[in-house]
Amino acid sequence: MQGSTAPPLIIESLQGDFDMTFRAGVVGAAGFAGIEAVRLLLGHPDFELVCATSDANAGVRIDEMYPALRGSTALEFTKNADADLGSLDVAFLAVPHTAAMSVAPALIDAGTVVIDLSADFRLKDPDVYAKWYSTPHTEVALLEKSAFGLPEIKGEEIRRAAGLYASGESVLVACAGCYPTATSLAAAPALIGNLVKEDALIVADAISGVTGAGKRACERTHFCFANENLEAYGVTTHRHTPEIEQILEIPNRLVFTPHLAPLNRGLLSTVTIPIDAGLAQGIATTEDFVSLYKDFYKASPFVCVLDAGKQPRTASVIGTNNAQIGLSYNSQLGVLVAVCAIDNLGKGAAGQAVQCANIVFGLPQAAGLSNIAKAI
Amino acid sequence: MQGSTAPPLIIESLQGDFDMTFRAGVVGAAGFAGIEAVRLLLGHPDFELVCATSDANAGVRIDEMYPALRGSTALEFTKNADADLGSLDVAFLAVPHTAAMSVAPALIDAGTVVIDLSADFRLKDPDVYAKWYSTPHTEVALLEKSAFGLPEIKGEEIRRAAGLYASGESVLVACAGCYPTATSLAAAPALIGNLVKEDALIVADAISGVTGAGKRACERTHFCFANENLEAYGVTTHRHTPEIEQILEIPNRLVFTPHLAPLNRGLLSTVTIPIDAGLAQGIATTEDFVSLYKDFYKASPFVCVLDAGKQPRTASVIGTNNAQIGLSYNSQLGVLVAVCAIDNLGKGAAGQAVQCANIVFGLPQAAGLSNIAKAI
Amino acid sequence: MQGSTAPPLIIESLQGDFDMTFRAGVVGAAGFAGIEAVRLLLGHPDFELVCATSDANAGVRIDEMYPALRGSTALEFTKNADADLGSLDVAFLAVPHTAAMSVAPALIDAGTVVIDLSADFRLKDPDVYAKWYSTPHTEVALLEKSAFGLPEIKGEEIRRAAGLYASGESVLVACAGCYPTATSLAAAPALIGNLVKEDALIVADAISGVTGAGKRACERTHFCFANENLEAYGVTTHRHTPEIEQILEIPNRLVFTPHLAPLNRGLLSTVTIPIDAGLAQGIATTEDFVSLYKDFYKASPFVCVLDAGKQPRTASVIGTNNAQIGLSYNSQLGVLVAVCAIDNLGKGAAGQAVQCANIVFGLPQAAGLSNIAKAI
């Protein structure tokens, strides 16, 4: 696959040609983001899932551990070391941070496209990484070449990655985290549109379902502690803070507070954005902001900006790669409140990873991502 | 479409040919079963959803009421009276009982295949219907011609319906209810295999998520009453009792108790079946029953019989048309406990309806029903 | 009871004397706040519940509608018009806004202490009321005499009310709303301590369980719509905004966004407060703020300020009148994030009402409010 110089449009025309199916693997496939990547790849018309690794569950059939997948795959989890990862066209890394850094180089050397769902290559400044993750970054050269995976906002990075792939060069995409995705989608049009009060603090209060806390069984994820409870966590210290500041280019201006609520999937980020009335000439009502946002996202198949008066429901996007955004502008306070709903495992993790891979491989962005959310 | 004499195989070969897409409508589309039918039809390769009726919501865009469908359809709900139902190839009736009886005849006269999700045509004996539904059956002639829609058990009826369709004759399929589907799938192989103690009572205790209680907002469906609560209802009086007795041919032998639990979708039926050791020669262990059940369902793409020691989880089948069955045989008591999990809106309603329509129209059973459940 | 000149301490000494039990009634007792008031009064040592009104449910036994109360009361709901409300020592009004305005005057005239859980007497400025509630205030004179019921912050008002009662004068307490209570408890010590950046916006993002949406069965409160969903509502327009601004004396400085999450009870308010380092001399760490808050609430039996590094869980306060507060100060941003957890029906409604009544009647604040939350 590597080495092709075919531009995206021509590759698109090959869709459905069985011989052109790309060989895909998921590294760290037994976790929640990993198994969602597995699910999406099993239903993807252009990627063929050929391996799913999990050192802890090697030898176990995937559908034994996750019986929802019965009838969809006969694969077993394999050990990382046993998987012929280098033979893959694309590897999705759903391993914890630091593990991705150690797995990626060999894949890159083998010419495999790496789509990293971990945090290891998200922060452009290795010192910032070292500070927030309490460990030095060991792959700075690779970091510098990586593309950030949030196509609606960092389109130029992912397009550049597609170009590299088309030129036969190595590609690593660091997909945005769940909170950064929702928060940035909510805030980017106002900030990029230069409507925000200079130096003003941006406040993002976000709420996540429990899949966001991961598969590890502990008190936090115990049903009886999580159910019928609300709590904030990582207050003023959550690692997604510098990532959001980087995406939105608002260094030292973000107050980010994540919360846990009793549901499986779903993430809602409510972002309070002080608007500079002087800068925002002619943008004075909620409807104006809705127009601006709709225009900003007009080419994005996954982002839906709701009309004034509507608020997004996380239930509307579960199981999909969609985001829905609601806007309310209070002219008296001069504040825009933008609320974005995503599926933390979809657009917040595996969906976005597949979307990024689609773009890199010249496929339609929505290939394999067109399932319809349950209406109820 | 009607009038074609093409046998199923040839129709199958036409799949994907746009001109051969069948025109489908959902009558009573705003309810939970109706909107799930809408969702399935929107993603179906061979049916095109051309109308969705709801007298109460006529003029409202479907995706305004159910924002999960944004981007998937621009249709509005229409009034029944305004819809050109007669122009449809197939109409899915998701209206309350008695309403289906009044809608069906005109559709049948117009040559439209009717797939009825209501209870109106399920009970073969109109007197039994009158007794349990407290209203006389007004379409006895149509009732006599109808086919019962539970393909894994009543395959001959649905195949006959397909034959009628192929011959250009009218077709009405009365799809099995949610509890009858799960309960019958759990019990049928033992009963049809003639292993059950003669005249012994069969006890089915089933649990449903709250979508089973329907869309009407009332105390029963109020979050704060349903959440953190378990209760039985319709004890010894639930209308699905005679339907299950009819399917399994066990008149006056079923004790059926449904329960409500705090989840959206999912239905689990636990059926306790006294086995006659004399009849069940050579079938003496759970493994033996598993083999028998696997054999019984070997041609059914939607039914998965789990190995001994495994129990089904409703979460594994949500959003799909799948059923999973777990078996435990207690030889000391001479009792088989068979547990079946389905999605009450999937195999228990809209999924089964689409499956039945697929068969009638000569399509693969699983057309439009191949989505993969979320693993988590 | 009225007309006594006994100061609080002496009344306290009479606790447990059966003859001194005060006659209490709940007006609008069938709603969620009303029935929680009923529950608390049934277990209160000093108030005797003698009537519970509900026009819609008159004649129904309370424990028929709410079977959790079986064995605790044999009372029936009565019509407002049929209840001898004037014979009560105290009436708890749990009716919708505008209804309280119409019920209160006659009670006051009859010498009954009115503890109002509605919004009718919360906003001191009738024009503000008229603006936010879209109806003129019809009892301005009574409004002027009313006391605001949030004892930890507006202690002087409730103490004044106690004095009026002791002098035989009429008393109306307008209890703070659920969001205002949690938000104000989180912000008050910093604001009253004069540590907050002048004119800076305060952002309060709060999350409530579904009991906060009330007993009315509608789509919002339907289990299947509320479950597995997160959403914001009333964004920039919620009526609790002016109430919080009034309590905290921050006119036109509050951005308040409430959210709904899938649990029955519980309310968490996360308040982001810009600190003025110049004003906050010597208060430079989270620990410093914890000390300040602990000192502020040292006389309050219901407010628990958690040590640095701890965050409150709503589950810890369910069924009680307690509030728990967690604090995090980010010195780089100069921002304090204060999170307060309450039970919206407890400290956010009926618990606070009983607490206010206790103070007015000279009882210990915690009388009847000492139940221990379930640890799990």
Place this chain on the structure above:
Amino acid sequence: MQGSTAPPLIIESLQGDFDMTFRAGVVGAAGFAGIEAVRLLLGHPDFELVCATSDANAGVRIDEMYPALRGSTALEFTKNADADLGSLDVAFLAVPHTAAMSVAPALIDAGTVVIDLSADFRLKDPDVYAKWYSTPHTEVALLEKSAFGLPEIKGEEIRRAAGLYASGESVLVACAGCYPTATSLAAAPALIGNLVKEDALIVADAISGVTGAGKRACERTHFCFANENLEAYGVTTHRHTPEIEQILEIPNRLVFTPHLAPLNRGLLSTVTIPIDAGLAQGIATTEDFVSLYKDFYKASPFVCVLDAGKQPRTASVIGTNNAQIGLSYNSQLGVLVAVCAIDNLGKGAAGQAVQCANIVFGLPQAAGLSNIAKAI
């Protein structure tokens, strides 16, 4: 306390006398049943909680681990070995099975009343214990002297224990398990009333909230696996089967299937009981059974038999020691369906333990157990 010969009535009259408070401890207090016992004892007027042991959490303040208890206790968990258990008047054992067997003898020797919440002393026949718990019973002598703790059905045993205590003799009460309590309360009046078809199978399908699965964090108790899911478990092999058969004296006649549903607390047992019309002369309607059951439980303050047509809701009994029972008799099938709702941690564990202790110590049965369930 031990050695007193005061009969119950006189001890009752001492209630509230501080000097007569009994010293109580909870062994294994950090688990769910243990911490519920802690909560009940903290609010009990006659028992003083003086120690709470947990080897795994020794040195941790109880309210640090369970912040709902802040303000209610300053105790720390202690190691079993460090606790002066022998100085207790009563020890509640909330340790896993086999651990109770090893802890109890020393307590008994020290004259401490042992209230065991584990399974170790429930099965009267040590061989049955050995078979179902896969370990020999090591305290057969103590087993023989133990009383079974299910006062509504085994009143004579618990009264005998009270007599022993009054005589200064040692007392061990083996409290019934959660499923056995609900199932037996549902079935006992019909069986003890001799109305049941001889040798007929009794089918009990029960559903429990996740606290029933215990505090250990594992896949089963992980929020994301338990939420939005229903499943059966331990089918035909659950250890509560022989316990129920023993209580009801129906050896080898019970088919018991427990299920897990997504809620914290609550247990519902639906018991299908074939009635012998010949034996049940004059008991031919649901109303007749309701009368019979009401009469059976007329002296039991905790059991409420609902009128015909009503079904119990687990939400109505949460946090209490109450049980509610609904009955439906189908005369055509000759079957009684009895449904019992309890709080698995209340009447199913800690509440029942406190009730048993109350009886043993001559206190009113309901001492410390009179809290009112939340109506919503």
